Amino acid sequence: MIDRTQLQDMCADELRALALELMTEVQAQQHIVDRTEAALRFSDAKLAQLTHEMAVLKRWKFAARSEKLGHEQQSLLDEAIDADLAAIELELERQSTEPKTKDAPNKPRRAPLPANLPRVNVHHEPESTVCGCGCELKRIGEDVSEKLDYTPGVFTVERHVRGKWVCARCETLTQAPVPAHVIDKGIPTAGLLAHVLVSKHGDHLPLYRQERIFARAGLAIPRSTLGQWVGTCGVQLQP
Incomplete structure (x- = not known):
């Protein structure tokens, strides 16, 4: 830090050098501010986009439809919406700068896993x-x-x-x-999630069919839950 006494003792060349140094520092600080403001604008736009997409998906999922879809078409649409909603919720959570709040007191508690499973x-x-x-x-x-873990035909x-x-x-x-787990506080192991993803995307087995297969193995996992797992894993697997 240079005080007034030192400034008075400086010659013209030294003052010019000092002014140039200060201008360079100001420009560097301004560049950082500009980049920060641009990042904040992008973050706000991303949050707005995700919020809009979530509202549209919820309207599709819960609003009455005039068009009549077949049962299988409706199942495929619902599971795709569930996956997209879970993915957007996770993206919003990552984008949000506010600290996490505790779950609402009226949020339903997860049912315990069946006692008969090994x-x-x-x-x-x-x-x-x-x-x-x-x-x-x-x-x-x-x-x-x-x-909850799964090997073909057997839940453990x-x-x-x-x-x-x-x-x-x-x-x-x-x-x-x-x-560490793929889904924090979730019940599925990495093996179960891998099985669901490979069956859906590799073997082209829709979630409503996987729901029936799991029910025969002893535990009916709702397709909405499977869709949430798929959406969350899609976000976690992004490069």
Whole structure:
């Protein structure tokens, strides 16, 4: 930082050099501001576009239609709309700069997976059960989350068990991190999602037919849910 005394002691050439340096800095800052404003304008336009597309899709899905479509045509249209709605909702969530809010209290809770499905326990424990203070950690409980997996004809449930370990001296709680999933807080494993996507796009098996196949395997997954999975995976798989 140059004060007034130093400015008075500078010669004309030094003052010209200082002015040129300051002008360069101002131009660089202005360039950054312009780029930021352009990015904000693009983000606002993208949000408006996605919001409009979502409104159109919801109108298609829930409004009464004068045209009469066949059952199979209607099923294909509904599953495409469900996939697009899920994809747009995820895009809007990514574009939004506002922090996530908790789910609405009246939001329906997900039904537990059927008890008759076979369970496979997957344990996640800390690499070390010794606290940083040198004390041995004590296991006081666990968190369990269930994920639905599928191999052709058979549903299984992965029970992810994360033990809770606590240090008696410094009272710190240690747990293994939550494993990464394609859909956060969703029930499908990556294997089930891959099966749905390959069946739909590789084997050209519509979701309403997959719904029937899954029902014969012991768990009827609504095609609207399958459509949401397809839309979310489409966004996650973007390069």
